[in-house]
Amino acid sequence: MTKSETSGVGRPRPADSQWPLWEVFVQPPGAEPHQHVGSVHAVDAEQALQNARDVYARRGEGVSIWVVPSSAIVASTPDDMGPFFDPGNDKPYRHPQFYKVPRGVRL
Amino acid sequence: MKKDSSAATRPQNDTVEYLLRLGDDRLVLGHRTSEWCGHAPILEEDIALANVALDLVGQANLLLSAAATAENAGRDADALAFLRDGMDYRNAHIVELPNGDFAFTIARQFLFSVFSMVQSDALQRSTHVDLAGIAAKMFKETRYHVRHSGEWLLKLGDGTDESHRRVQNAIDALWRYTGELFLGDDVERRVAQQGIGVDPSSLQPAWAAQAGDVLSRAGITTPDVAWMQRGGRVGKHTEHLGHLLAEMQTLQRQHPGASW
Numbered sequence: 001m002t003k004s005e006t007s008g009v010g011r012p013r014p015a016d017s018q019w020p021l022w023e024v025f026v027q028p029p030g031a032e033p034h035q036h037v038g039s040v041h042a043v044d045a046e047q048a049l050q051n052a053r054d055v056y057a058r059r060g061e062g063v064s065i066w067v068v069p070s071s072a073i074v075a076s077t078p079d080d081m082g083p084f085f086d087p088g089n090d091k092p093y094r095h096p097q098f099y100k101v102p103r104g105v106r107l
Numbered sequence: 108m109k110k111d112s113s114a115a116t117r118p119q120n121d122t123v124e125y126l127l128r129l130g131d132d133r134l135v136l137g138h139r140t141s142e143w144c145g146h147a148p149i150l151e152e153d154i155a156l157a158n159v160a161l162d163l164v165g166q167a168n169l170l171l172s173a174a175a176t177a178e179n180a181g182r183d184a185d186a187l188a189f190l191r192d193g194m195d196y197r198n199a200h201i202v203e204l205p206n207g208d209f210a211f212t213i214a215r216q217f218l219f220s221v222f223s224m225v226q227s228d229a230l231q232r233s234t235h236v237d238l239a240g241i242a243a244k245m246f247k248e249t250r251y252h253v254r255h256s257g258e259w260l261l262k263l264g265d266g267t268d269e270s271h272r273r274v275q276n277a278i279d280a281l282w283r284y285t286g287e288l289f290l291g292d293d294v295e296r297r298v299a300q301q302g303i304g305v306d307p308s309s310l311q312p313a314w315a316a317q318a319g320d321v322l323s324r325a326g327i328t329t330p331d332v333a334w335m336q337r338g339g340r341v342g343k344h345t346e347h348l349g350h351l352l353a354e355m356q357t358l359q360r361q362h363p364g365a366s367w
Contacts, residue, residue, distance in 0.1 A: 051151035
């Protein structure tokens with residue numbers, strides 16, 4: 001056998017030898033929206049739910065857990081920063097600034 | 108009745124005896140489960156097993172506190188946990204066995220947790236007010252233990268050849284220890300008559316049905332056992348308990364009364 005076949009260098013390795021990654025969202029008590037709290041590795045949905053409960057929900061953090069395969073998350077990229085998120089402060093007509101709130105109305 | 112050297116620390120009444128049996132099961136299993144901390148196959152499972160251990164030790168704390176109150180001899184839960192010798196412990200053999208491999212740990216966890224779940228469900232109706240409250244908390248926690256260990260049993264049993272073999276070996280080794288959980292003696296019959304406790308023999312059908320369902324779905328067979336191991340309820344233990352207590356009690360015995 002040649003050296004390159006037996007040595008570790010150059011031998012192909014799986015990109016991630018761990019189980020699939022799942023993102024965890026926990027809803028705090030008080031009917032607020034679910035918050036992203038971190039991630040867990042798991043082989044299937046039931047195990048992801050249990051792992052999330054054991055890692056992220058043992059100290060009264062929440063009342064509901066969502067787990068989502070990380071591969072299902074579609075995210076904006078840094079390149080999108082300008083086109084997506086630059087505020088339109090130079091366009092006052094975009095913001096509801098000219099409306100007078102009647103007395104007694106709570107925002 | 109023959110006197111023995113533990114007469115000075117033998118509980119005086121059935122309620123104390125019964126609460127010690129309940130508490131010691133969970134204290135010993137909690138300690139065994141905690142031995143996985145830092146050694147589990149994956150990080151999430153390390154945390155999961157630590158959670159289970161914390162639940163069990165918390166249950167033991169409540170049960171041994173209730174036992175100390177019922178005993179009314181100046182001892183508290185810590186004194187019962189850390190200053191009794193092995194022959195005064197009242198746990199069943201199954202919880203004191205060494206952890207073995209992950210399959211053995213999960214199989215033992217599952218078999219005991221189904222028993223504990225069925226037992227604590229029934230004890231919610233105890234006429235002993237403290238015990239009924241403790242049982243309600245135990246029932247909630249133990250339902251998760253059953254769910255967690257049951258899920259692992261399915262994955263391992265219906266998994267690779269190696270994982271299946273390890274689970275089958277574990278169940279084959281453990282089955283002879285399951286009978287003790289349902290052996291009722293006069294103590295349990297008397298506390299059941301008073302409505303304080305539950306005769307464990309009445310729990311066996313529900314346990315067999317629930318445990319059997321998961322095992323068959325996992326493709327695991329249960330062996331025929333001619334003789335069920337027993338003796339823990341009267342202080343006759345395996346050789347493993349002494350070593351466990353030596354580790355668990357060493358700090359309190361070297362530094363009596365030490366606290367955080």
